[in-house]
Amino acid sequence: PIIERVNIAILCHATAGGSGVVATELGVELAQHDHEVHFVSTAQPFRLSALDCCTNVFFHQVGRYEYPLFEQALTTINTANTLAEVIQEHDIQITHAHYAIPYATSALMAQDITGRTKVVTTLHGTDVTLVGLDPAFRHSTRHAIQKSGRVTAVSQFLANHTSELFKLDVPIEVIYNFVDIHRFQRNTDARYRARFAHPEEKILLHLSNFRGVKRTLDVIEIFARVQSEVPSRLLMVGDGPDRSRAFELAQKLGVIGRVHFLGSYPSVETIMGIADVFLLPSSQESFGLVALEAMSCGVPVVSSNVGGIPEVNIQGETGFMCPVGDVDGMAHATLQLLQNETLHREMGGRARSRAVDHFQPHHIVPQYLRVYEDLLTE
């Protein structure tokens, strides 16, 4: 072990999203290495229940306080208050805020209240590239980053971009996301696969929170082109604001019978493991954890080439990348994979190897522990 047992509070969004997944899985990994982990959030993080948890993981719910004078929930303050109690009661040495808004600010507030704990902030993407840049949050986000004890980002792209955008004086350390390669692997259960497709049909998969940045409509456009040449099905997993528009587009393009909107699906690894190609045409993606999960399942990824995606998906090796909005290019890349069995098998194999060789918990978690250790010994 790098450091002996540490008491850690983890702040994260409980809703479906990569930052919550990373925070949850990091917490569980830390607990398995005997650290004491206290999650603080407005609800139980969505992947926490699905995991076989240890006895040293705790969840503290941030309460909501309604008062006619307040137009909206004051989550930042409520979180700081609950966290301050947790810090005092459980002697929290490290507070790890995942997603700067509002958690880095809440963590600093709780640090101020208690006069204890060190704050680590992990930037995940839209907290900087979208929400944090909005004039509504710009100054408070910069302040929270500057005042954190240590700041990490999930890709080199995000680290560079944040430093430039906010003209920071503090360094940002890159710590990539990780995947459990034993959970995320090929699913060879033919009966399970038969629920979604006939044996001669290929399966394309998209999984996201269907927000604007995911370009869910592009997924439908790509599929419409692919299915006219190769018998195939598209599985749309997840839910969010663009779901209805994607459904309407699938109807308009006459492919609705072959597109399956499955909603939120708890066992994502089971369904990822039967896919032939994973589609991720996002307009922004600081890392693309979902692409890494697909790669771990041996599924080649056809994606856009934005943000941190090229640090995960390697062009021509683990999949293909095209400029944002290039649905013809992405359809062409998908067809190349579906029509060439050797290429498909080799790319899938290299995708899996990349996850195995570089992105396992034992490659990544010690990097967070080193950050904690630095802070605790300075």
Ligand code: GMT
């Ligand atoms: O995707 C979002 O809208 C927010 C965010 C989240 O909380 O899931 O996702 C970001 O964090 C993930 C985990 O680090 C990254 O894998 C995603 O690429 C990143 N999303 C964006 O940058 C759009």
